[in-house]
Amino acid sequence: MSDTQQPAASGLGAHARWLIYTVLIAVAIGQAAGKILAVNAVDLVRIEHGRVQKALGKERERLERQGLEGDALQTALDSAETEITRKVRLQRPFLSGNDRSRWMAIRALAENGNHYIEPFFEERTWDTIDMVQHSGRDGKLHLYSSKPPLLMVLLSGPYWVLMKATGLTLGEAPYLLGRTMLLLFNGGALLTLLVCAARLIERVGFGDVDRLFAMAAAACGTQLAAFTPVLNNHLFAAAATAVACDAWLRLLDSEDGIARLSLRAGLAAGLATACELPALALVAVIGLSLLMKRPAETLRGYAVGVGVVAIAFFGTNYWAHESLRPPYAHRSETDPTDNWYDYEFTVRGETCDSYWRNRRGIDVGEASKATYALHTLVGHHGVFSLTPVWLLSLLGGVRLLASRDGTTRQLALATALITAACLVFYLGMRPQGDRNYGGSTNGFRWLFWLAPMWLAMMPAMIDRLKNHRLGFALAAALLAWSAMSASYPTWNPWTHPWVYYWMDWLGFRVL
Template sequence: MRKHEQPQQRRIRMHFILIAITLALVSGRIATVINPEGDSAFLSANDRSRWVSVAALVEKGTFAIDELIVIKTPKGHRLWDTIDKVRHVGPDGRLHYYSSKPTLLTTLIAGVYKALHWSTGLSMTDQPIYVPRMLLLLINVPTLALFLVTMMWTVERTDTTDFAKRLVVAAACFGTMLTPFAIALNNHLFAAAATSLTLWIYLRCCERIHDDFSSLTYMPRFWPWFVAGTSAAFTVACELPALSMFCLWGVLFAWEAPRSIPGFLLGAMIVAAGIFGTNYWAHQSWRTPYAHRGYGDVQDTFEWNVAAQDSEKAVADSLRDALRETQPLESAKSILVRSLFEGGYAIVAEFEQDGKFREIQYKVEQDPASKSGARWNLRSWDDWYEYPRSYWRSGNRRGVDLGEPSRAAYLFHATVGHYGLFSLTPIWILMPFGLAYRCLKGPGYERRLAVSVALSSLVCFAFYVARPEIDRNYGGVSICFRWMLWFAPLWLYGMLAEADSWSEKAVGRIMLGVLLAASVFSMSTSLDSPWQSPWLYRFASFLGWLS
């Protein structure tokens, strides 16, 4: 070994020790993870929505979760039920409940569960504590390892000080909120790992392309580009706003190596086929459940007078008679009428065709052009979140799910407030300055990458701040502003330059240690579950600062 390589080897050995400690810590938490009721390893409605879909797909052969969400424990707890579900007509023509989560990740996890179920005979419905723990060990721990190892090699490829490299790898292991999310089933860990893999491939390829010696022999035609396209697209499958960075990845790879385009696009196309194919398999629709939140075209218009003093049954009977005069419902075998929370009526009509029954939903609402109020429109139904006792109906949401009325307050709390990116993970303070430095100095491929990371970060954050009030909920009840977690590898890379600058002086190294320690503190307060309010939010509530 050459003398100048010895410090690097010692540093890499220390990196691997930190990674091993992180994986052991997460594995230990997974081995003991359990919900507050003590009857499953499901920590919230969010991960329960994925678990129930995985179990239904493997054990029942369907994405419909009706049979599982009604199961009760001896104490009467519905351990499989979740608020993150939708309802629509299934392949059998009947209304069924489904998980609202994207289907590609669910299908891949179901494949792992299928292998475990086949090899051991264990099922989640019989063992809702130990089987999910086994699956988390098989899935989350390798995924976390992929994130940490590729992040380590990314850090080692930069021309920064020994102190800065050690600090950033330590931050990746213990200083971000990804570590607590590794103990539960979620999309954020997978998105971050895929992003880290894409980042490492990009820097590795660019370094070899621009190296005077290796550039003569480094002429890959397919595999690096294919893997990069696959991982970049898989990030989108887990985090839809990552589409912005996916487009920028395509530009970055094409700029450095035009020959990368076919492999990159092929990898992305395979993932895209998986996204749309599994979604259609699950929902018989090319659009995700999130896109089914409205109503379709007007199918017919009819006259109907409703008296305010009539009973609910009288109103339903009268409306049913009026609907039978409309063309779409004249052949219906039965018509179920129920009130909508925000006005109008929901209709479920049953039809018979070739001896099979099919249910179709409609919405009845007053025609805005009707002066007398006696003319009504019959619309096709496309709001999968509208069903009896739906949590997402107006009036049923609670807490942060009500939405933040003020965009200014939302911007404050999402950055330096109780859900703040910088207040909960102070090490990110280095990131904007590090990215700004890399945008101006260094090799061209690093400058272009820094510009892309900064642009995508701003676009995604602005997207969430610009959302309607009902969607400004900080990501729901979780330990941080979780929608930006997939940026972790890009931000860790971005902060390297600033950490390098600070590490030149003793006071700078002390400050870096303080920022890392504060970030580790935040992370450690959340190791029991990622599905709880941030410690700053809980502390502010204790002080009475939040209503």
């Protein structure tokens, strides 16, 4: 750490700051757990209750005509209510086709030992639009999750254990098993993300105030917390990015535990890429940096870690689809046999078209790249309009590019390069069908995995503002605005941001 980044002698000190970090982390984890425990399609509760009561009323009339009364009638009604509730069920803890696609793949692996998800369409409330169709090893057409299978393969193991231990499946006990798994998976990912983000902030920060401000933003001001109630790739990618960056900086700073840290950095960067393809830029930047400093250890540790994840990614993909390319790479417009998104399927005797044959709403995609860039940055799904605290990270990153501390300067440069690469990829290189702002969701979710790096840039700007009353008040206002946007989705991130609805109310054209 450079002399410009040493905390003042009268400051709280690292131990006291870590006590406060722990409190902030605990608050964030508690909020996330509350979201998970409360998760439900609440708009369907009243409808489902009404349908159950209506059906019970008809059943009561039928039983009374048969002469039942008193305790016998009530016993029969109690028995009928269970079956009626199962048949008319609308509530579910899986909030969109995106996460249900993953849950169905996990069920297929653990319950049936394959990747076919079509059997679960026979169960009420189990459906998704995020699926593809192609021939399986048995020569028959099957439906599969459109998500890369590695994450589902990893998570199917714990589900299998829970299933055997309880004798229940997700179809039979979606709330009990689903919430248990989310607490384990997403709670663990969020905890990992926050702890490693705290390490980055502690390493790059200047003093008490700027570090604590950045940690408060990590705990309450990003859009990632909204994704804790749903099974998704973004939270895992952000956690992996935080682990990779933490290990990388420690490798640049220290001579201790080089082999272990190199392997950890490689595994984490590889996992981030498996969850978010543009994180290949992270793999390249960290790899180049370590190769220049520690070539032998990098090849033995970092490269091996990345290689293990790469083998697992392509291996599980081939196991599921007999192709090394993930499902989203099979969207040919010229070869019908290589377009897995163009198909028909049958559910309970009814033939249905793939949703992707006739996209609707926001999934049609933004026709204008300029409009897409505008709304991605400062519009209805804007990085800065929804989470303006990132403006402090932008300015802080500029300051850190001139840092006298080499490690900090490398992190700032890496953050700038990777962010720029992602913006070019998403704003300039995607076809119209992919320019959909991430779909119906609480922000431009494809950049959420960069949050740990952006958080590390924030203390540099807060350090400049902390002694200026108006400047710090503005920073606090930006944090409050960001926390409001993060809290807006309540427990369902698969809803448009508040800015989207506000612009729609004002009469602006939005997809």
